[in-house]
Amino acid sequence: MADNILVMEHITKEFPGVKALDNVNLEVQRGEIHALIGENGAGKSTLMNVLSGQYPYGSYTGTVTYEGEECKFKKLNDSEAKGIVIIHQELALIPLLSIGENMFLGNEIKNKRGAIDWDRTYSEAEKHMAQVGLHESAQTLIKDIGTGKQQLVEIAKAFSKKVKLLILDEPTSSLNDEDAKMLLDLLMEFKKQGLTSIIITHKLNEIIYCADRCTILRDGSTIETLTKGVDDLSEDRIIKGMVGRPMEDRYPKREHNVSKDVMLEVKNWTVHHPLYPEKIVDDNISFKVHKGEVVGFSGLQGAGRTELAMSIFGKSYGSAITGELYIKGEKVDLKDPRAAIQHGLAYVTEDRKTNGLILDESIRFNTTLARLSKVCDRGIINTDLEVQLAEKMTEEMGTKTPSNEQRIGNLSGGNQQKALLGKWMFTEPDILILDEPTRGIDVGAKYDIYCLINQMVEEGKSVIMISSEMPEILGMCDRIYIMNEGKMAGELDAKEATQEGIMAHIMQNQKK
Numbered sequence: 001m002a003d004n005i006l007v008m009e010h011i012t013k014e015f016p017g018v019k020a021l022d023n024v025n026l027e028v029q030r031g032e033i034h035a036l037i038g039e040n041g042a043g044k045s046t047l048m049n050v051l052s053g054q055y056p057y058g059s060y061t062g063t064v065t066y067e068g069e070e071c072k073f074k075k076l077n078d079s080e081a082k083g084i085v086i087i088h089q090e091l092a093l094i095p096l097l098s099i100g101e102n103m104f105l106g107n108e109i110k111n112k113r114g115a116i117d118w119d120r121t122y123s124e125a126e127k128h129m130a131q132v133g134l135h136e137s138a139q140t141l142i143k144d145i146g147t148g149k150q151q152l153v154e155i156a157k158a159f160s161k162k163v164k165l166l167i168l169d170e171p172t173s174s175l176n177d178e179d180a181k182m183l184l185d186l187l188m189e190f191k192k193q194g195l196t197s198i199i200i201t202h203k204l205n206e207i208i209y210c211a212d213r214c215t216i217l218r219d220g221s222t223i224e225t226l227t228k229g230v231d232d233l234s235e236d237r238i239i240k241g242m243v244g245r246p247m248e249d250r251y252p253k254r255e256h257n258v259s260k261d262v263m264l265e266v267k268n269w270t271v272h273h274p275l276y277p278e279k280i281v282d283d284n285i286s287f288k289v290h291k292g293e294v295v296g297f298s299g300l301q302g303a304g305r306t307e308l309a310m311s312i313f314g315k316s317y318g319s320a321i322t323g324e325l326y327i328k329g330e331k332v333d334l335k336d337p338r339a340a341i342q343h344g345l346a347y348v349t350e351d352r353k354t355n356g357l358i359l360d361e362s363i364r365f366n367t368t369l370a371r372l373s374k375v376c377d378r379g380i381i382n383t384d385l386e387v388q389l390a391e392k393m394t395e396e397m398g399t400k401t402p403s404n405e406q407r408i409g410n411l412s413g414g415n416q417q418k419a420l421l422g423k424w425m426f427t428e429p430d431i432l433i434l435d436e437p438t439r440g441i442d443v444g445a446k447y448d449i450y451c452l453i454n455q456m457v458e459e460g461k462s463v464i465m466i467s468s469e470m471p472e473i474l475g476m477c478d479r480i481y482i483m484n485e486g487k488m489a490g491e492l493d494a495k496e497a498t499q500e501g502i503m504a505h506i507m508q509n510q511k512k
């Protein structure tokens, strides 16, 4: 008989108007890496929140059995005390505190007099950091290390809590390929030492790389559990389980009708850091985007792509910005995002929670926010019109929600991303800048977003796509710019571009 560390049976969880989980079952064997997968809104995070006590016993029905004992967790601390630690998609670290301070926040190591014992805090922190191969001083501030290392801090923190079952909710969504692989390798290393993990991810190649078994959820129900070596654990098979049908093509075809007309031209664009003006973030960048063209921006983390996009979008990032900007051949000076929107620009941020959405407000409110004039009569919002137009946009985006009045923060991550895209499509832009547009998005929804991009360029508009997912850049773009450390490192026609070719440009630039 299987040695199960965790058995969740007949779990049902409802929110007003939504049955997020409907009689879900999950069995996790001791010492395995178990992937939990499903489309956006399938119920993965909800199931893990039930397990961790975030949703307390009594707020759901069904039973959770861990290490052979039925659990009735009332709060997160109850599950952590048993060694169940969950690391959420959005890391919960405080940037201006040190690694050590973050690691023991809420769980401080104290001396006999009740004051924090800093020596032990830092030495204990470094002990756990060594376990995850993080060789930094525990006094380094979180803001001074990259996202990859921050993820390691979270795992080291889990070790400080004596983790036995580690749950990672989309751990690699903001990591580059190299850091993501390192993290998965580390997970496989921990597995050898007996750690059990549950990993939620939309990156199917990762499941194939590291998971022993995977359970598929669809619309709040368990569909099946596939086992490596027994079942077909290929990407196509997983997609079939998730979506309910096979998907032939990941990238929709489009007629290539790139016009010779230039929609956007940027010349000698230089951007300085907003707080440290001596630091140049984007150095003398020039590029063009034609009508009907999808232009990709590829590069490693820290390449300066987001900063470039935000500085173009009404100087919403940077200081002492110099250079020239032309839209449809006309020189423009976009002083703020309002001017950028008025000139037909839209920027869909990579950070939907901080910069993209007002989480406490409804989908309707967020959808119309960037172009209120569309729903205003003489300066006053026409609520009926707003309701109607926002409804239409939500439908077009395929955002899953019981109502448009739903608080946007309550939507699943992927559905928030669709709503964010809807907010910018509502402005009817000519030039849409997408920054990591499919982060946290399931395969079906990715396809829908790609269709939307195709539709835009077929209508003669232009799209700029910043993405760390090279297959996406290669599958969707007409032309690719490659950036490295704030500089333009190269330009490739998509027809002749390969992942290796892109990396070669980055490496060459680094050598210079």
Ligand SMILES: Nc1ncnc2c1ncn2[C@@H]1O[C@H](COP(=O)(O)OP(=O)(O)OP(=O)(O)O)[C@@H](O)[C@H]1O
Pocket: 015, 016, 018, 019, 020, 038, 039, 040, 041, 042, 043, 044, 045, 046, 047, 400, 401, 410, 411, 412, 413, 414, 415, 440
């Ligand atoms: N606090 C809440 N209030 C209302 N509805 C909620 C709440 N939390 C989740 N939901 C709904 O429950 C369903 C399941 O959401 P959940 O976040 O578990 O999905 P998910 O599978 O993790 O999706 P994703 O891959 O997009 O992160 C969704 O329809 C979501 O809108």
